[in-house]
Amino acid sequence: MSMPPSALSNAPPKRLKNLFVPPPPDKCTRCNNRVYQMEKIGPVNEVIFHKQCFKCKECGQHLSLKTYFTNQTDFSDPEVYCSKHCPKVRHNALYFRFSV
Numbered sequence: 001m002s003m004p005p006s007a008l009s010n011a012p013p014k015r016l017k018n019l020f021v022p023p024p025p026d027k028c029t030r031c032n033n034r035v036y037q038m039e040k041i042g043p044v045n046e047v048i049f050h051k052q053c054f055k056c057k058e059c060g061q062h063l064s065l066k067t068y069f070t071n072q073t074d075f076s077d078p079e080v081y082c083s084k085h086c087p088k089v090r091h092n093a094l095y096f097r098f099s100v
């Protein structure tokens with residue numbers, strides 16, 4: 001008895017769900033652990049972070065609500081960045097699709 005190979009290769013990945021379900025509001029976006037009120041930063045981009053997890057995604061520099069930047073080229077990116085590493089919109093970038 002063996003599995004037919006098509007049973008494995010034809011299964012579509014179940015990803016649709018991720019597009020529509022927002023992350024649970026009490027989980028840290030960076031480490032995915034539960035965040036309690038006293039250690040919470042946010043919501044930022046509709047997600048929350050631990051204070052200790054509120055760091056630049058690229059360099060790990062610690063951020064605050066006054067110093068963080070968000071991804072300006074992809075609004076679905078919930079991550080936070082320092083001023084150096086924040087993805088910024090350039091003048092003639094190919095982001096016109098966002099303005100429709």
Ligand SMILES: [Zn+2]
Pocket residue numbers: 028029030031032033049050052053
């Ligand atoms: Zn965390």
Ligand SMILES: [Zn+2]
Pocket residue numbers: 056057058059060061081082083084085
């Ligand atoms: Zn950085």
